[in-house]
Amino acid sequence: MSKVKYLGIAALLSGTALSLVACGNNKAQNNEDADHNKFKEAVAKKAIKKGGILNYAIESDSPFTGIFLPELSDTSTDSEVASPGQEGLFQINDQYKINNNGAATFKLDRKAKTVTIEVKKGVKWSDGKQVNAKDIEFAYEIIANKDSKSQRYTASLADIVGLAEYHDGKSKTISGIEMPDGENGRKVVIHFKQMKPGMLQSGNGYFWEYAEPYHYLKDVPFSKLMSSDKVRKNPLFYGPYRVAKIVRGQSVTWERNPHYWRGTPNFEKVSMSVIGTNSVTQALRVINLMLLA
Numbered sequence: 001m002s003k004v005k006y007l008g009i010a011a012l013l014s015g016t017a018l019s020l021v022a023c024g025n026n027k028a029q030n031n032e033d034a035d036h037n038k039f040k041e042a043v044a045k046k047a048i049k050k051g052g053i054l055n056y057a058i059e060s061d062s063p064f065t066g067i068f069l070p071e072l073s074d075t076s077t078d079s080e081v082a083s084p085g086q087e088g089l090f091q092i093n094d095q096y097k098i099n100n101n102g103a104a105t106f107k108l109d110r111k112a113k114t115v116t117i118e119v120k121k122g123v124k125w126s127d128g129k130q131v132n133a134k135d136i137e138f139a140y141e142i143i144a145n146k147d148s149k150s151q152r153y154t155a156s157l158a159d160i161v162g163l164a165e166y167h168d169g170k171s172k173t174i175s176g177i178e179m180p181d182g183e184n185g186r187k188v189v190i191h192f193k194q195m196k197p198g199m200l201q202s203g204n205g206y207f208w209e210y211a212e213p214y215h216y217l218k219d220v221p222f223s224k225l226m227s228s229d230k231v232r233k234n235p236l237f238y239g240p241y242r243v244a245k246i247v248r249g250q251s252v253t254w255e256r257n258p259h260y261w262r263g264t265p266n267f268e269k270v271s272m273s274v275i276g277t278n279s280v281t282q283a284l285r286v287i288n289l290m291l292l293a
Helices: 003-022 026-038 076-082 133-144 163-167 277-292
Strands: 053-059 104-109 114-119 187-191 241-247 251-256 269-275
Touching: 053 076, 076 269, 114 133, 133 163, 133 187
Parallel strands: 053 269
Antiparallel strands: 104 114, 114 187, 241 251, 251 269
16 A cells, blocks of 8 residues: 555544544543643654655646746636745735745835835846846736736736836836836835835735746747746746646646755655546545445
8 A cells, every 4th residue: 555545544544533532421521631731732843854755736627727927827726836936025924914034025115105125135046047126027017018918917006106007008118116226136116106004915916926037038029928938838936946847737847946045945846736626536435445444
């Protein structure tokens, strides 16, 4: 019997055992209360062993589209498949408030109506190039350019100065996105028409939280980004993993990104595969039969 099957059976047996305990008599409950203080509250911590392969199954009856750009992707399956490599600019706390522990720092100035984002030195794309200011601006261009057919353009984002004009073709640049140190610098200042209370929280919708590799995608017309091999077959990321192999619509094998700014990820590889709901049901039936045998 394989290790995976053992783990599956163990999980089910654990669930059954918990149910039986919950249905125990009062005497057992009293004994449990008496012994409660014998157990330590703290869980022993051990060093994480690095290496190995994580096999990850995604339950879906449809193949993933393989659009590895969050500005263009509009399915949860695509987002899940891309998660080993896709990392946002910001880190958040338990209340989803943005802090400065992520790939970029964040500073909001309500009086000036600006948000200043600065990418940390050493945050690099999987080809080794530093993530820069233009990469942040480029993500907005992808969203706002009508030729890209992005579904991410919203009235909330249009509160950025000049974004609506760029979207409507009245301007070739987004006037409200300033790069004080130039395109190759690491700082971006975003100007807003008005400030909103939720701007300190991640996912507020008033600004985008990803960057895209301008140096890699600049020669691809916006109208062809969605179908480009640079997006579907050979995408770049600054997250912990990079793409090693793609079986279109079925699976993606990820390997460690040697340029990852936080260091070496734990798993050597991550293998993600789409599995239909019928296959999942059949697997559960097999486990149940094995338990009853």
